[in-house]
Amino acid sequence: MSQPVPAPATEVVPYPAAFAERYRAEGLWSDDTIPAALRRTAERDPDALALATPTARWTYGELVGRSENVAAGLLAAGLRPGDVILLQITNTEHAVAAWYGILRAGLLPVCTLAIHRRHEIGQIATLTGAVAHLVQADLPKFDLVEFAGEIAAGMPQIATLLTIGADAGSDLLRIEDLEERRPTAEERTRLDEIEAATDLTAPAVLQLSGGTTGTPKVIPRLHPEYWYNGRATASIWGLTASDRLAFGLPIVHNAGIANALFAAHAVGAAILLATPAADSLLPLMSAERATWLMSPPGVMRGYLADDGFDAAFAAVRTSVLTAAVVHRPLFDELEQRGVHVTQAFGMTEGLFLFTRPDAPAEVRAGSVGTPISPCDEVRLLEPGTERDVAPGESGELCVRGPYTIRGYLTEPERNREAFTSDGFYRSGDLARRIEIAGQQTYILSGRTKDLINRGGEKINAEEMESLLVRHPSVGEVAFVAMPDPRLGERACAFVAVRDGATAPTLRDLCDFLDAEGVAKFKWPERIEIVSALPRTTIGKVQKRVLRERLLDAS
Structure with missing residues (x-):
């Protein structure tokens, strides 16, 4: 039975005017869209390396050109600015071209995962009003093209299927073909008109949060704050145009976008993109002289045991462990092998805590660090209240700032529970602020959410x-x-x-x-x-x- 056609979720809780003005006045937010910000980077050095994968190396000029081609091709395929498109793609160069092309065309990407199935995709499509579906056609163990057809059969408003990885010459609409399609002068003018008309207070990207309820919550990320999230990441880790950022986690995850893709492209660095498997990522790191890596601790243990570890990490200046507790034996082993370790903790709703690269080993091993923006605000509250805990005590990590949302999309009831009366997001994570080696830093101490x-x-x-x-x-x-x-x-x-x-x-x-x-x-x-x-x-x-x-x- 076909499901009713949903209306797109569009209700955004805005940043209060005084906060938005402050973030702009302090140079955190700009009036550029994300694609415009990318072009500004490309204009500085169009021949610099922007992206490398096991199968491609693209300069900034090539990346911008391909994403422009994709944008024009998406509009030519019948999509319109504001249309919502589900993403189920993996880490390839074509995923990056599609990402920037979708944004350039004024479309709204929804960051689902290639591993999501009917239970999740049906809910998400209904919540967001998706009308298009971009899938990875060459997954080895699951046919996402067939799956997308099944989803569309129950939700006929999803009228456009796009693919990455389909065989050349197939009758599917392939991102690879759109990358080679040259826009007409009229199409280029149309893209510029769309960009000029972009509402910077409206969602640019829809991320997802699991939370403690059975349905996902939709997280609206805006052009100014999301690009700033990447800039702030680059600033804390001291990234420059000479850096090579290796990343194997799903690129459309929030960490992939903010901490890797945007962080690299905000400063003219290159992102090295592969799967997390040692035989995929480590040879790429070795060939491209990676200087930075983000990885879960468990995956890093596998890298340590691989024969290619030393060559892959020969030029790595910062190795960021995230997504799980970092145990001291792993930290010590990596440091003994010459890998400088930092930690990161973040949430799709916004705040990131990083241990600074220049922090003492005790801080980098024993905490998740401090906020990455000078305008990040953190309170530790007694769970379920707006009362601050005593210094040194554990409390719920509650945050607001220049890249932390002020509300989920079209969820007024959930927002009343998830945010304090003055706009702090209740993360559900318990934390303590303590002193290690003379530095104030945060450690995680549990969760209030199941x-x-x-x-x-x-x-x-x-x-x-x-x-x-x-x-x-x-x-x-x-x-x-x-x-x-x-x-x-x-x-x-x-x-x-x-x-x-x-x-x-x-x-x-x-x-x-x-x-x-x-x-x-x-x-x-x-x-x-x-x-x-x-x-x-x-x-x-x-x-x-x-x-x-x-x-x-x-």
């Missing part, structure tokens, strides 16, 4: 519990994080079996979630059968007890 952080991908426990309880053998279930040396956390399902039913296996639960169209990264990776879930006197599941049981069994 999320599992699997290598940087957030899994909403409540969402998964509400899905699994539909299984005919499941009476009740608790989704709990278990420690993992590579990914930081994985999910364990504690299951109390329904009366008269046979206990399900892990395979049973995964097959059920697969049939429900749930992305694989959310599936449980361990199952524990229990007679009943431990509860408090008021009936709340005691997940602390279950986590302790996992630790005792490990």
Whole structure:
């Protein structure tokens, strides 16, 4: 059955005028669109390297030219400024050309992932009013083209399918072909008109947040603040045009856009883009003399064990560990191998905390650092209140600033819960501000939200519990994080079996979630059968007890 055609989500909570004026007056925000900012960088040195992948090397002039071609081709295909386009793409040069081309055409990209499936994409398409779908056609284990057709069959407003990685000569609309298509003079004029008419207070990009509810929240990122996010990143790490930033995580993640793509292109540096696999990223780092890398700690352990590690890291000046707890033995081993380690913590809604490259080892090993912008404001509040905790105590990390949103898109009820009365975003993360080696810095101390952080991908426990309880053998279930040396956390399902039913296996639960169209990264990776879930006197599941049981069994 076809779903009703949704209206695009467009209601944005604006930055208060006084704050917006301050950010502009202090030179943080400009009046450029993101594509215009990229062109300004390209004009300084069009022959400088902008992008390298295992299959391509593009200068700034080439990148701008290809993205302009894509923009004109998207409009020629019938898309209109303001149209929303779902992205399910991987790390290729064509993804970068598509990204900037989409923005140049005034389209609104939605940053979903190639690993999302029907459960997630259906929700996101409905929330955003998407009318187009860009997919990676050459995934080795899943046919996203066929999948996109299934989605469009249920949501006929998604009328345009675009691809990256489809065979040349196919009848699919390929980004690779649009890159080679030369715009007419009229099309170039149209692109300039679209850019001149761009509302800088309207969304440029739609990112997504998991949060503690079963449906995703849509995060509007604006041209001025999102590009500034990249500039601030580059400033903290001292990036210059000579740097080569290696990145293997999904590029359309917030960290990929703000900390890698925009950070590189704001200063004229190059981004080195590949998959995180050692045999993909490390040879590229070696060939291009990478000077910077961002990676989860678990992935970095794999790099350490690879024969190509020393060559890949020979010129690396800063190696940023993110998305999971950094244990001191890993930090020490990397430093002993000559790799200078820093840490980063961030949220798609905005704030980033970095340990500065010049900080003492004790600070870089034992904390996530401090905010990257002088206009970032941080409060540690008693959860659920607007009361500051005492110095040194743990409190909910609440933030506002020049690249932190003031509200989710078209979510007034959620915004009342997620933001304080004076506009601070309640992150759900617990933190303490402490002194290490004479420096004030932040350390994380837990979460108020029930999320599992699997290598940087957030899994909403409540969402998964509400899905699994539909299984005919499941009476009740608790989704709990278990420690993992590579990914930081994985999910364990504690299951109390329904009366008269046979206990399900892990395979049973995964097959059920697969049939429900749930992305694989959310599936449980361990199952524990229990007679009943431990509860408090008021009936709340005691997940602390279950986590302790996992630790005792490990």
